[in-house]
Amino acid sequence: MNIKPFLTEAELPFCKGCGHSSVAQNTEKALQKMNLDPLDVILVTDIGCHGIIDKNFLSHTVHGLHGRAVALAGGVAAGVNNSDKKIITFIGDGGATIGMQHLIGAAHMGFNITVVIHNNMLYGMTGGQPSEFTPCGFKTPTLPEGSAKAGYDICEIIASAGASYVQRVAGVGDYSDSLVNAFSAKGFSLVEVMEICPSYGVKSNPGMKLSKVIEDSGLAVKVFVDGRDKEYVTPIDSSPKSLISDKFNVDVKYSHNLSKPVSIMMSGSAGEGVQSAAEFLAKAAMTAGLHATKKGSYPVTVGVGFSASEVIISPEPILYTGSPVPDVLIITSVDGLNYAKAAAARMKGGLLLVDESLDVPQTGAKVVKFPFRERVGARNSAFYSIFWYLNNNNPFPIEALKDIFMNNKISEKVKIETMLQF
C-alpha cells in the first residue's frame, strides 16, 4: 500500500501547544488509514486560526469567510455530488457560533461532509474573546471574571438536527479513529474536538487542565449518533422542458376598432376573479391583433382584501406599461372601491363602470352603474363586467372574449350565457 502524505513538510502554522496542530495531524492520519488519495479530498476551511492550515494540506482546499465554511462545503458537496470524495470542513467555535444555522442546516440536509469543530472555547485569531461555546466559569482576556453561562452543547444540537454521525473528543493524543468513523459516515458527520488555546485560554486560566474543563462543563465525551446514513443526493433533471412553447401563443382571428391605446383598470376583491378576468381581456384583445399588457396589484396576503389589475390594449407596441390615469375603471366590490378611489379621482374623462351596490367615488369620468354582483354573484362579477364592457364599447368583438372563456375550464362551471345577459 502506497500511503500518501496529506500535509506538506512545512511546519504547522499554530502557536506552540495549540490544539489545532493535533487536529491537522490526526486528520492526516485518519485519511491515510482510509487509504485515500489527497486529490479525492476537499478541505473547506473557515476564518480563524484553524483556517490558515489550508496551505499545509496537499488535498484540494477551499477557504472562504468567517462562519460560512459549512454552508460553502455543503455547496461543494452538492456540486461534486459524489460520495467517493471526502469533503472536510474545519471551523472554530467562533465560526460555529456565527454560522450556527449553517451547521443545523447542513445536518438537516444530510450533505456529504464532515465538520471538525476546533473548540478552544474562545476566539483565538481576534485576541481571545468568549464565544457561545465558552463554558461557565471559563475566563478569557476580555472576560476575566469568567463566563456566567454554559456553552452550547453542539453535539446535542446537531444530533437532533439529523446528522449521521456525531462525536465529541478531547483533542489530545491519537483520536484519528474517531475521525475515520466520521469520514466514513454517509451524509453529514461532525466531530467536536475540545482544545486549549495556549496563548489566551491557558493564560487567562492558569494551571487549567483540558480534562478538568471538560468535566466541569458537563459536556459528554462520547459518540452521540452513529449509523444514521442519511445522505443528500443532488437532483439533476437531465431534460427539463423549455419555457418557450407555442402553447403560450395567442392566434389573431379578429380585427379591432382602436386607433389609440386604452388602459383599463379593474378593481375588486380577492377571490372574485379580477386577475383572471383581466388576463382574459388582454388575451382576447391579442386575438383581435392588439398589443396588451396586464399587471396585478394586491396586498401581500393575496387571499383577502382588494385585488386590482391594470390592462393596456393598444394598436401599436406598448413601451411604457404604467397607466396612472385609466381610460376605463371597473369597480366591482367595496375593497375595490377603496383601492381605486384615488385613480377615479385622477380621471378627467373616460368611463367609470361601478357596481350598483357601491357608492360612486369622486371622478371626472362618465359614470355607469350596473348590478354585476346581483346578476351573477360576487365570484363572477369581474368576468361579467368585462363582457359588459366589450358589449357596450366594442373596442374589439366580444366573440374574442367568448373564445378565451370557452377555452378555459371556468366555462365548465359558469355557463357562458350568464355572461351574455345584458
Next chain:
Amino acid sequence: MQTTKSVKPKAFIDGSRLITEACVLAGADVFVGYPITPANSLYLYATKRFPTMLAAPDEITTLQWMTGFATAGRVPVTATSFPGYALMVESINMAFMQELPMVIILVQRLGPATGTATCGAQGDLSVVNGTLSGGFTLPTFCISNLDDCWSLSAKAVETAVKLRTPVVLLTSKEMVMTLLSYDWSNLPEIKPTKMTEFKGEGQYFPYKAGDNLIPDFLPVTQTKHQVRVTASTHDTKGILQNVLPEAIENTKRLQKKQDKHLSEFTFFDLDEQAGAEALILSYDITAQAAREAAVKIRETGKKVSVLIAKTLLPIPMEYIEIANRYKRVVVAEENLTGQLRQMLFGVAGRKGVTGVNAIAKMISPNEIVEEVLRNEY
C-alpha cells in the same frame, strides 16, 4: 374597423420566463433560491427549468451554496431583492475574490429596508456599486425591455463564465411580473459558454493568468492537479499572503480583467437624431418611458436622442462621451437622488444635466417630455 397589421401570433408572457430560459440556454445549470417578492416568479420558473434547483434556508447560505457549486464547475444563478442582496454582500465579495462565476438577479423593490415588497423601484444601483470593498466593480447589467430579458440575461451568464466573476443582473418588479404580448418567433439563438479549463501538464497555478488576465479553471473534482480556492489575499498558487507584492498584483488583476474585457460586454441602445441637442438617458424600467417620451417629443417636430444604458458597471466611458455631445441631458430613473446621474456626472453635476426622479411610482413619459422641454433648447 382597423385591419390587423400583422397576423403573427404573439405570446402573453412575463419577463421572468425569458430570463430563466435564457440563463439556462447560456449555460447556467443550478438555481439556488430564497423566496422574496418580487423575485418569486423567477424562483418558480427555476423549479421547472433549471437542471438543479435548491431551496436555501437564507440568502447567505444561498450565495455559499452557489459558490460551492461553482468550485465543482457548475454555473449557479439566484434571484433576490434588496433585503436578500444585503445579506449576500460579504459572500459576493468572497466569490469575487475566488473568481467563481454566478449570476445574481436583483429584482428591485421599494426600500429602504423591507419597504413595500409589492412596489417596484430602481433604487439599488448605488448598493451594487458599493458591493465590493476596495473600489472594485461588480459587472452589472440592467434589463430595459423583454428583448433584454432574453439577450442580456444570456450575456450576464456568458460574462460571469468568461470572466470568472459574480455578475449582477438588475431588473425590477415591473419587468419580471407584468404580462406582455410579445413576438418571440425570432429570438436570437443562445449558445452555452463554458469556463476555459487548464490543460497543461505541469503544476497548476489556480490564480495565474495569461494575457487575458483570466486564470484557467479546474474544478475541485480534479484528480491530476491540486486546486486551491481562496477569498483571502493570495498568490497565484492560491495561498494566503498578507500584502506580498505578488498577492496584491493578483488582487489588482481582478479589476484589470474587467476593464480589459469591458468592451466585450458593453451594451446600450443609442437612438441619435441628427441635430438633436438634448439626450434622454435612462435604464431599467424607466427606459420604456424614455423611449416613449422620445416618440412624443419627435411627434411635435422637436429633436431628441435617447441612450439606454444596459451595462451599468463598470461604467462604459462611451456614456460620458455620448452625453458630452449634448447641451442638455435628462437622466430618468426611479430613485430619489439620481444614482446613475451622480455616478456619471458626480455630486456636483454638469451644466445642462438634470434628472427626473420618483419613488413609489413609475416615471411616466410625460414627466420626461416636460423635463426635456422645460428649458427649451
